[in-house]
Amino acid sequence: MPRFLAVYTMKPEDLARFRSMPKSEQDAVDAVGLPLWAEWEKKNAASFPDRGGMVGRTTRVTKDGIASATNPFCGYIVVEADTIEAAARLFENHPHFTVFPGDGVDIMPFLTEPPQS
Template sequence: MPRFLAVYTMKPEDLAGFRSLPKPEQDAIDTVGLQQWTDWEGRNAAFFPDRGGMVGRTTRVTKDGIADAVNPFCGYIVIEADTIEAAARLFENHPHFTVFPGDGVDIMPFLTDPQ
């Protein structure tokens, strides 16, 4: 079955806005969002050969060396689905952007087979 990489995205300013909320408000959002996320993963577990995870700060390596970098990536998950459209439908109304300050999920097909 085809595999797809789904990357959770979040603008740094949206994360900063969330982190500037009072702690009790952040905790309330986390409680609701994490439960919805857990429920979503449970309903769709058969599609996830790799549940991925959330990621932190970025370090970029280029021909000019190693440096801190900024990008919108905050997590990933690997999906198995018949089509990219089927993979995308799994994320409709996802708590990443309906509860948390995430702005989207980018889905890309793997072009090579896993080793």
């Protein structure tokens, strides 16, 4: 079955705004969003050969060396679906952007096969 990389995105300014909220308000968002996210993952578990995870600060390596960098990526998950449209439909109304301050999920097909074990 085709595999897709789904990358959760969040604008740095939206993350900063969320982190600047009082802890009680952040906790209230988590209390709503985390159970919804867990329910979504459980409901769609058969489509996720790699549950991925959330990621932190970025370090970029280029021909000029190693440096801190900024990008909108805040997490990922690997999805198996018949088509990219089917993969995308899994994320409709996802808590990442309906409850949390995420702005979207970018979905890309893998062009190479996963390693065979």
